Amino acid sequence: MGSRYHGRQLLCRAVTLLLEKLRVQHLLQAQAPSAVAGHSTPQHTRAYASIPACNSPCPGGPPAFSFDIDGVLVRGKVVLPEGLEAVRKLTTSEGRWRYPVVFMTNGGGVCEERKAQDLTTWLGVRVTREQVILSHTPMLDLVPELAQRPVLVSGRGDVLNVARSYGFQRVLHTRQLGRAMPAATPFSTYPPDSEEAPAAAHAVAGAALEQPDQAGATGGGEGRGAAGRPPVSPSGSGSGSGGLCPVRDLGLATETHPVDTVLVMTDPDDWYRDAQLICDVLTGAGVPTRSAAEAAAVGAPHVKLVFSNPDLLWANEFPKNRFGQGAFAHMVLSLFGRLTGGCRPSHVTFYGKPNPQPYRLAERLLLTQARQLGLPLPEVPPGVLPFSGMYAVGDNPAADVRGANQAGDPWVSVLVRTGVFQGPGPNCDVDTAQVAVDDVAAAVDAALHHTRYARWHSMR
Numbered sequence: 001m002g003s004r005y006h007g008r009q010l011l012c013r014a015v016t017l018l019l020e021k022l023r024v025q026h027l028l029q030a031q032a033p034s035a036v037a038g039h040s041t042p043q044h045t046r047a048y049a050s051i052p053a054c055n056s057p058c059p060g061g062p063p064a065f066s067f068d069i070d071g072v073l074v075r076g077k078v079v080l081p082e083g084l085e086a087v088r089k090l091t092t093s094e095g096r097w098r099y100p101v102v103f104m105t106n107g108g109g110v111c112e113e114r115k116a117q118d119l120t121t122w123l124g125v126r127v128t129r130e131q132v133i134l135s136h137t138p139m140l141d142l143v144p145e146l147a148q149r150p151v152l153v154s155g156r157g158d159v160l161n162v163a164r165s166y167g168f169q170r171v172l173h174t175r176q177l178g179r180a181m182p183a184a185t186p187f188s189t190y191p192p193d194s195e196e197a198p199a200a201a202h203a204v205a206g207a208a209l210e211q212p213d214q215a216g217a218t219g220g221g222e223g224r225g226a227a228g229r230p231p232v233s234p235s236g237s238g239s240g241s242g243g244l245c246p247v248r249d250l251g252l253a254t255e256t257h258p259v260d261t262v263l264v265m266t267d268p269d270d271w272y273r274d275a276q277l278i279c280d281v282l283t284g285a286g287v288p289t290r291s292a293a294e295a296a297a298v299g300a301p302h303v304k305l306v307f308s309n310p311d312l313l314w315a316n317e318f319p320k321n322r323f324g325q326g327a328f329a330h331m332v333l334s335l336f337g338r339l340t341g342g343c344r345p346s347h348v349t350f351y352g353k354p355n356p357q358p359y360r361l362a363e364r365l366l367l368t369q370a371r372q373l374g375l376p377l378p379e380v381p382p383g384v385l386p387f388s389g390m391y392a393v394g395d396n397p398a399a400d401v402r403g404a405n406q407a408g409d410p411w412v413s414v415l416v417r418t419g420v421f422q423g424p425g426p427n428c429d430v431d432t433a434q435v436a437v438d439d440v441a442a443a444v445d446a447a448l449h450h451t452r453y454a455r456w457h458s459m460r
């Protein structure tokens with residue numbers, strides 16, 4: 001009796017799954033206007049053919065999602081309609097997420113809270129900062145080591161304050177360094193009324209070096225130097241050092257307080273200035289005015305160089321892809337090599353996709369969300385994630401696809417065609433995605449279908 005009932009239950013589930021599969025395939029085929037318009041060949045059917053049927057290490061678990069932002073959910077300042085559709089599929093009518101979701105981007109320049117607010121506005125559903133992984137978010141792991149060490153920060157946006165919010169207490173932005181010694185970058189301009197003027201005052205404060213906890217309390221703008229120090233004028237000549245090396249008044253990047261680490265947190269707004277100053281700091285072992293020979297003579301330790309993302313290209317409204325931070329990194333490393341007879345800096349680290357740090361962080365955040373959502377999670381051995389699949393949806397094969405493929409099970413790489421990747425084939429030949437679809441809405445359909453399919457196979 002029991003086995004007959006069990007058999008009937010399985011048959012019912014099989015019929016339900018088959019009907020669901022047919023319904024989704026019909027829906028996807030009906031959603032391919034580009035084929036009708038002749039713009040491109042629809043990839044959905046191929047996508048289903050390419051989904052691994054039941055390779056999930058934990059088929060009974062829920063799915064989890066990681067969405068890239070640029071080229072997937074938005075393009076430049078335009079929110080893609082497929083992004084809104086994808087969110088509808090993953091949320092309840094009350095706007096609650098059905099499954100764990102993170103937004104993992106190689107962009108940055110703002111704090112995670114601010115990006116979460118942007119996503120909330122764009123997508124019409126609440127996104128928290130715990131769902132946001134920016135390119136520089138994994139740099140939080142460096143704070144225990146570098147909190148009290150002099151750090152030079154490069155990048156556009158509010159990276160100086162982002163670095164401070166992470167806990168780096170002795171930070172200096174390349175813009176401050178350039179402004180302090182204008183002869184170092186004669187072709188750059190330094191607006192006198194910079195929005196980071198208060199930050200410069202913090203760096204000027206001598207007390208900040210010895211008592212970093214009080215640095216934030218000095219306040220004021222550049223015109224109000226703290227702790228009895230003279231203010232740094234916009235021209236850099238107001239320090240009394242003749243404009244040759246006023247950087248000493250910043251208290252950092254000096255022989256007594258050389259830069260320990262350079263953090264490139266986003267692609268900079270002035271590549272000339274930052275390439276020049278970073279090379280100066282690297283060759284001078286933390287002191288931009290020092291020669292390599294002088295640094296070697298005193299046995300100064302080498303400076304560590306960290307890039308937050310290696311993307312050569314990214315996509316915005318422009319019809320062709322744009323240079324990203326990876327291009328800037330190439331430039332800096334190439335110039336350093338030319339300056340040093342072919343050497344490479346001793347300590348160079350790349351964060352951001354496809355490197356492992358953001359994926360490890362995503363795994364922790366997604367697991368926490370799954371528990372907070374109250375999803376039933378199967379018992380798994382240590383080191384195994386209780387998800388049927390962690391779907392990493394992205395538009396950049398070299399970053400999103402390669403990163404997910406390298407991250408291992410249960411990550412599933414999903415490539416869309418709304419950003420960097422435009423073909424010509426249905427998938428990338430170099431970094432081949434496990435799933436290739438037209439857009440993020442189709443990606444969610446494919447992932448949910450895959451989840452049901454894996455669960456069904458686990459019951460057989």
Ligand SMILES: [Mg+2]
Binds near residue numbers: 068071072394395396
């Ligand atoms: Mg992208």
